[in-house]
Amino acid sequence: MEGRMQGKVQQLSDSNRRIMEADAAPPRRVYQAWKGSNIFFLGGRLIFGPDVRSLIATVCLIVIPVIIFAAVVSPQLAHGYQNQIGGWVASVSIIFTAYILVLLLLTSGRDPGIVPRNSHPPEPEDIGESSNLSDWPGGQHGSAGLPLTKDVIVNGVLVKVKYCHTCMLYRPPRCSHCSICNNCVERFDHHCPWVGQCIGKRNYRFFLMFVSSATVLCIYVFTFCWVNIGKIMDTHECTFGRAILKSPISAILMLYTFVAVWFVGGLTSFHLYLISTNQTTYENFRYRYDRRSNPYNRGLVQNFIEILCSRIPSSRNNFRAKANEDFAAFASTLSMGRVLSPPKMSVDLEMGTKRQAVGAEDMEDLHSQIGSSMGLERCGTEPPHFVGRKGCSEIASDIETFAEEFGMDNKFTERKKTVRHTNDNP
Incomplete structure (x- = not known):
């Protein structure tokens, strides 16, 4: 028996051998197996968007003018007024800039409110009676009857609320x-x-504080530069x-600063209007609640309390948790051309739940797929990924070893004998 197993392991292709070695490796973290386009730093402690490099330009647009202001304008103010006003002006600008950079980091480096995606589409019976089944023209990812x-x-x-084809879930209200x-x-x-980040439920408050603080900084620098020019005019007449x-x-x-204040100041004013009516930028441009009732508008005061004073919810993702690889991912990769379709996955990778054993329904699917794969051994119908009998024999050997691993060797051998008997007696 041991020699038989060794012989079958040797028949595995290089790709499947790498899969088995990866399965024995230490489990990865959630941020390492993340399906989105985000970029992580410090071991998953910071999450940014794919355009995180734009932060460099943003920081430079804030820091460089302040450094020039503190190094050139502030000493001129100190010389003109012959006191410590220049030092105080420079100190305030530097401290306020540091505060703005912290707000920028809180805006761009944290989870904006990402909804964990599902590992498989929801079942039609779990959707509820309120779904519009007539709106759905066909199945999605193998689950027929899901409405749009x-x-x-x-x-x-x-x-x-719409169904997201990528995340395989019905988006919560106001989610996009x-x-x-x-x-x-x-x-x-x-x-x-x-x-370089989405603005959502968990970082919108910091974004508003960032743009409004940047507006105040622009006004501050502009004001003292104007004071400096006025002092020069008085001193030198x-x-x-x-x-x-x-x-x-x-x-x-x-x-x-005059040009910048129109940008950040206008953005601040626009978002103050959105908060007063409890809208998002996406809703304002897409739905136009001024033409119909806004179900989220609770009045001016309550809207500001909800956005600025309510508790920020915790992240629904633990990016540093261990990501347990699902059995279906292994089977899907082992198939090499979809000889074996992945069983129904009941594990959410982002939630880090424990791996579950293959269920009886999955084993039935596996039995049926092994039976269909025996037809491939005859090379009657080959998948487009393989050409020639060599590819078929390699698939069959891989499936045979895979079946033996799950205690299906006897049924696999019986099916194989049946197929060979059919070939001998056409």
């Missing part, structure tokens, strides 16, 4: 799938390229143009 939308009651108003990060995000507002020639850095910073 499902009705949910929100504050007494009927709201339709970000095509850049490839995740479903709760209370999705938008994907901001300047922070010159015109505004000559004062600019004496301190061109102040003029450049005034122009820069």
Whole structure:
């Protein structure tokens, strides 16, 4: 028996041998097996979008002007007023900039509210009676009868939630799938390229604080540059143009902050309007609640309390948890051309649940697929991935070893004998 097993193991292809070696390796973390497009740092402690490099430009646009302001304009103010005002002005600008960078990190480096994706589509009987079965033209991922939308009651108003084909789930209300990060995000507002992250339920507050603080910083720098120009005009009794020639850095910073404040200030004003009406950017541009009832609008005061003063929910993903590889992933890869289709997966990879044994229904599917694969041994119908009898024999040997591993060697041998008897007696 031992020699037989060794001979079958030697027949395994190189790809399947690598799969078996990977199965024996230490389990990976969730962030290492993440299906989205996110980029992780510090062992999964920080999660960014795929455009995280844009953060470098954002940080430079904030830090470089402040450094120039503290190094050039502040000493001129100290010299003009002959006191410590220059030191205080520089200190405040540096401390406030550090505070803004912390807000930027909290906005871009944390889970914005990602909904863990399912490992298999929901069963039709679990959807509920409120689903519109007539809206679904066909099955999705092998589950027939799933509707495109499902009705949910929100504050007494009927709201339709959509089925996400990628995450294989019905999105919660106000949830949308970000095509850049490839995740479903709760209370999705938008994907901001300047922070390199989606803006959602868990980081929207920090995003608003970031843009509003950046607005205040622009006004602060602009104001003291204007004060510096005015002091030069009084000291040297010159015109505004000559004062600019004496301190061109102040003029450049005034122009820069004047342009920037229209951007970050306008963004702050727009989001204050969204909060007052309890909308998201996505809803405002797509649904236009001003034309119909907004089920989430609870009044001006309650809207601000909900967005700015409510408790931020914990992340639904533990990125540093061990990701237990599902048996179906092994079977799917072992199939090499879908000789074996993966059984129904009852394990959510992102939730890190324990691996379960192969159920009776999965074993029945495996039995039927082994029977169909014996036809491939005759090379009557070969999958497009293989050409010639060599590919068929390799598949058959792999399936035989796989079947023996799960105690199916006897039935496999009987099927094999039956197929050979059929070939001998056409």
